[in-house]
Amino acid sequence: MIGESSQVVMTRQSGRFALGTFAAEGETFPGFVHDDTVYGTRSVIPEAHSTVDLLADWQTNLDRLEAVVFDSERLAKLPHWPLDQVRVLPPMDPVGTSFAAGVNYREHIVQMSVAHKLGRPGATDEELRVEAAAENDERSRQGDPYIWTGIPSAVCGAYDDLLLPDVGDQIDWELELGVVIGSLAHRVKPEDAFEYVAGYTIVNDITSRSLVPRTDIAKIGTDWFRAKNQPTFFPTGPFLIPARFVSDPSSLRIQLRLNGDLMQDATTEDLLFDIPSLIAYASSIAILRPGDLLLTGSPAGNGSHWGRFLRPGDVMEGTITGLGTQRTVVRAPSGQLPPWQLSREGLQADSR
Template sequence: MADRKFALGTFNAGIAPFPGIVIDDTVYDARQVVPHLTVATLLADWEASLPALTAAAARPVGGGISLSGLRVLPPVTPPGQLFAAGANYRQHVIQMAVAHKLGAEGADPEQLAAAAAAEIDERKKHGEPYVWSGIPSSISGAYDDVILPGGWDDHDWELELGVVIGRRARHVPVADALDYVAGYTICNDLTTRSLVPRKDIPMMGTDWMRAKNFPTFFPTGPFLVPATFVPDPLNLRIQLRLNGETMQDSNTGDMIFGPAELISYISRFAELRPGDMVITGSPPGNGSHWGRYLQPGDVMECEIDGLGVQRTRCIAEAD
């Protein structure tokens, strides 16, 4: 008999945050079955925690709480380190090359697209992922407001699959890398486009710290779905809707480097720890493609197969 599907999250009923087991629309206090006060500490002992959670999901104990009566916090609270892959969806890279005319001078759109595709194929065969690090304090909940800082008008969306680590990882082979995954979640990696280039010091190229790490710029969740319930992370539909209109609609199979390759690559240079999150790049359909950026009052809905839906409203930053 298959295990009963469940998810994990961090919730608040008005007293203090607690780790919860989510079954359908009901949340059960995970502290009744595992001796951990947070999802972060639960992940630190994931090898022992997962069997206990699985058994608890099969026969929930204690009274559950309706999800609608709880505040939903980022699933891993407090959050761990954040690593992010850039330029990691084939069609997105091609789309950006055409939109920004990244290629030979005078090339037409078809030529730019063909050149970008050839470059991607070469990079996949012989190159490496591009990974940068984010700031955990910028992570917010799946239903929290996104605060748009004043002074810029090109805040963009980037829906991504989040991979949450369940074991310490260092020098991990690609073939073993998915064994280090506790589960998967949704993350929307927001970017203020005009802050990416450093025109004052062009030799330094891009500045991801200032472009991507404003407070609330990483809405995450609503849940962490254990990896055992995600048989193929490279076959998930991924969609973002802005005010009900579909802007991104793709499949995670379009990644250039999958979660296993990203984990292996990162672990060569840094130590991944339980609770860390690797976000895996965004599919085509960003605001820079549509020529339409986020404005106060906008509502984003982000959905990935089997991982739930996050819904965030954009508001202006208070003076």
């Protein structure tokens, strides 16, 4: 499984590699991947105990690792494991905050507007499409990105199972390009934004569509905390690909297959707000820290569009050009409500 899912073209090019966090022989460690072999970075950079530590002197550390990759004799002496014999964990350790852009692919916005009838009452599907496209253009000229936050405990590895929750249904997929922040970023200018990017990864931003609206508090609107932050709702990785190895992040192909059927197929050219704009906006509000993750939004083709949500036994495979492949098996919920929801059910029963 991991051997197939690890295909990253750049790791097979001389001097190029991917980074991540791995577990083998009872130990968790930062490593780099070259030719489907994982090498521990601590033998080269002993002061960096984790992948986030590597960011402290990022370009120099990349140079040190690249020099080892070019030196086959030295490379062979490093601790190493076949990639298919280690557990691949979320690439950044410790996991940081996720700053996630919503409604940020033009065609996705149009599809969601039609699927959820978001627009003028009584408008036909075609009228909703046309009006949503016009709103896209206006928002890109004068509006702001829409960004919410995800918590570290919702993140899992690229090959870990997705656990369907006991609270919420209509569980949907959203494959996205993730941007790993490399240095402290606050009030960044768009033209300087790429200086703060360490690299790129893949994230599947899972959503319980039934938990998004808060009908009990109409003026509040949406509840992204409960809809998106349940355990395993952020499959991330498999790797961090350094930005120096990604020539054009604005032209990467994103594809998600469900049980072999292609559901999402787009490129990052369809972003409404590009990566510099997202970094500039997010950093105008918050301080972004090394290891934080900026999710750039999901392209068209979600379950809401297809009218098909995740079920136990489903298998998702997600790829982004040059960043590898995720493989996620969907598992059934536990069948046991948490105490809070049980208490609410009890109250409802007492009131009947």
